[in-house]
Structures are given as C-alpha cells and as structure tokens.
Amino acid sequence: MKKINCALLVDDDEITNFYNEHILRESGMVDEIIVASNGQEAFDILEKEGKKPELILLDINMPVMNGFEFLDKLNQKDVSEKESIIICLLTTSLHPKDKEQSKKYNFLDGYVKKPLTKESLEKILDAHFNK
C-alpha cells in the first residue's frame, strides 16, 4: 500500500482531532498529519502554506467555514489540483439533506460516519491508496 505523505484533518472538535490523529498515526501509513479547526484554516493551509495533502478528512458542521463551504472554495481551483486529493467527509450527520448536498461535489471521494475507526480508515486507504 502506498504511504501517504501528508493528511489534513479538519474538525472544530479537539477531542475528535485528538482521536483521529491517533488512528491515523497508528495505521503507520501517514508521514505528516496536519490539523485545522475549520474550513478557512484548512484552505489557508493549502493556499498560504502551500501544503499538498493527499488525504483530507473533513467535518461538515464547523464555525467560520463549514465543510461544504470549504468544498465550494476548493471547487473553484484547478481540476487537477482538487482531484489529486482524496477528500472524505467525516461526520455524525445522517441528515439526508447533507448526503444529498455532498453529491454535488464530483471530486468528493467518500462520506464516512464518525467516529473514525481503524476499520473505516482501512477502507479509505484500501480504496484509494492501494496501488
């Protein structure tokens, strides 16, 4: 399996970030893990800091800029740039409206239910990094 150079976790909840960072680290498949507490911070990490994560795990409900607003901003970028990142929504929201809205982003790679588990992470890695 291909190792991931950099993963970006985007969630406003410190507990969730702490836990998800551990799950990613334990997998041994990720070299660098960056944490952002909302969509704006995540976008700044891509734009201003020039980071190029290969995987983004993105929450939907966040203050300042939510997950969908982040995807809208990303949508304005070059096709190759956004399609080179595996982006999965990681959310407790089972609201049909959220699921429906997620379908409008054709560069989105998954909709994963929180909490992230070793198994759900393995599924993501298997599906997208097993080359």
Next chain:
Amino acid sequence: MLVPRSLPKELYIKLLHLYVENTELEIDQIFQLYDDKNYDKVKDLAHKIKGSSATVGATIVSSVALSIEEAIKSENFQVEKELQELKNQFFLLKEYLDANYFS
C-alpha cells in the same frame, strides 16, 4: 454509559480528561445559549457534544445531545427536559470516570 475505545490506556485517559474538561464548559454554555434563546447556537453546540461524546464512547450523552439537535432542527424549541437530561447524564458519566478511570 461508556463504550471504551481501543486506545492505549494512557492515551484514552488523556482523551477522557480532555473530553470532561471541554464538555463541562460546553454544558454551561448550552444552558446560557438556551436562556438567551439562541437556538441556532444551541443546535450547533448539541451537535458538537454529540460528536465528541460519540468519539470517546459516551453513548448516552451522545444520544441525548442528538435528541436536542434534532428537536431544534424541527423547530421544537422546548428542550429544557432534554438539556437537564444531558447535564445529568454527563455528570453521571463524570462520576463513573472519576471512580474508574481517574482515581
């Protein structure tokens, strides 16, 4: 009450400490927001508590927070009972953690 996560014990206890510290403040905030009739923020905070509680395995607290979030989403703003239940369940959990994890 608690479905322990498969983390190394030391790390799990650190996570639980962080959870208790944050959630205690958030429960104070959610009551304040409710008194201020700021229902949108009550819903957002309930959503957050639901997520962090699910992450640490605090299933009952998480489900009570979900009921508050869902009620407000359906414009049912009479959630005093549920808020009280959230507080009760959280403090029951805290007692359990004090006795079983933090001692």
